[in-house]
Amino acid sequence: DVKVTQSSRYLVKRTGEKVFLECVQDMDHENMFWYRQDPGLGLRLIYFSYDVKMKEKGDIPEGYSVSREKKERFSLILESASTNQTSMYLCASTPGGGRGQPQHFGDGTRLSIL
Amino acid sequence: EDKVVQSPLSLVVHEGDTVTLNCSYEVTNFRSLLWYKQEKKAPTFLFMLTSSGIEKKSGRLSSILDKKELFSILNITATQTGDSAVYLCANYGGATNKLIFGTGTLLAVQP
Numbered sequence: 293d294v295k296v297t298q299s300s301r302y303l304v305k306r307t308g309e310k311v312f313l314e315c316v317q318d319m320d321h322e323n324m325f326w327y328r329q330d331p332g333l334g335l336r337l338i339y340f341s342y343d344v345k346m347k348e349k350g351d352i353p354e355g356y357s358v359s360r361e362k363k364e365r366f367s368l369i370l371e372s373a374s375t376n377q378t379s380m381y382l383c384a385s386t387p388g389g390g391r392g393q394p395q396h397f398g399d400g401t402r403l404s405i406l
Numbered sequence: 407e408d409k410v411v412q413s414p415l416s417l418v419v420h421e422g423d424t425v426t427l428n429c430s431y432e433v434t435n436f437r438s439l440l441w442y443k444q445e446k447k448a449p450t451f452l453f454m455l456t457s458s459g460i461e462k463k464s465g466r467l468s469s470i471l472d473k474k475e476l477f478s479i480l481n482i483t484a485t486q487t488g489d490s491a492v493y494l495c496a497n498y499g500g501a502t503n504k505l506i507f508g509t510g511t512l513l514a515v516q517p
Contacts, residue, residue, distance in 0.1 A: 296448070325505075334509040335494070350504070382449070392437045392498045394454055395505060399447035 295319070298383050298398035306406055311370040313401050315383030322388025324366035325395060326350075326358065329380040341366055342388070373405045408433045408500045412493075412508035420516050423485050427511045429495030430477040437498040439471055439478050444492040444510070452480070452493075485515045 299314035317324065323342050327335040327350075337350030339358040347358050355377060359367040366385075370377055380402050384395035413428045431439070438456045442449035453462045455471035455478060462469050466485075471478045482489055492510040500506060 332509060335496075335507040337504055340504070392503065394440055394451040396451070397442075397448040 296383055296385055296396050296398040298381075298401050300401050301399060302402050302404075304404045304406060305370075305373050307374060309370075309373050311373050311403070311405075313368040313370075313381055313383075313403070315366045315368070315398055316364050317366075317383075317385040317396070318364065319385070319387070319396075320363065321385040321396075322363070323386045324360065325384040325386075326356075326366065326368045327382045327384065328352070328377075329382055329400070335382065338368065375405050377403065378405045379403060408497075408506050410495055410497050410506050410508035412495050412511050414511060415509070416512040416514070418514045418516065419485055421485060421487060423515075424481065424483045425485060425513065427480040427482075427493050427495075427513070428477060429479070429508055431495075431497050431506075431508075432476065433497045433499035433506060435499045435503065436473070437503065440496045440498070440505070441469055441478075441480050442494040442496065444494055445490075449494055482513075485513075487515050487517055489513060490515045 295318045297316045305311050325340040326338045329335045341347045341360040357369045380400050382400045383398040386393045386395050410431045440454045441452040453469045458473040466483045469480045494510045495508040496505045
């Protein structure tokens with residue numbers, strides 16, 4: 293079974309802090325994704341990566357950056373956290389090659405910015 | 407603009423009832439439609455549909471796609487309290503073949 297592990301289930305940070313959310317997958321997947329999930333808005337794609345050191349903006353990249361230095365790890369960075377970034381953050385991965393395969397999700401990180 | 411719309415937004419039923427969840431979409435370059443179940447944590451994959459009219463089935467859950475009318479339904483028969491969850495519909499498509507999610511249907515099954 294694919295295992296996608298997010299480093300924290302719950303995280304509380306202060307406005308202006310630099311926040312790192314970590315995601316690791318153990319199935320050698322090429323593709324990794326970061327979403328945020330908010331009530332009434334569903335899952336929205338922040339950034340994704342199709343290979344090491346490669347990244348592409350999703351639908352709502354503002355205020356975020358990412359890092360993919362190793363194939364198994366995809367980090368989401370909030371450069372200067374703001375209260376409107378309080379949300380559930382979900383990481384996902386899929387194998388490379390055929391886009392369109394089901395994404396496998398981590399358990400999520402519920403981030404609160406005070 | 408590509409979009410996926412789910413209905414109803416929420417639903418309360420009793421154990422043993424049958425429910426139908428709806429997903430309609432307007433997505434350019436449609437490739438596939440996926441259903442996920444989300445309880446307290448990670449969305450878990452249920453079905454992927456690519457062809458019209460072919461039912462996918464897993465136990466008490468089944469799903470079908472209509473590519474002409476641009477919708478899919480997810481049926482759950484003989485519901486149990488363990489079916490309580492948010493059910494997410496998503497489409498692969500759009501200009502960059504990303505996964506586009508609906509807002510989900512919250513299903514609550516009462517004993």
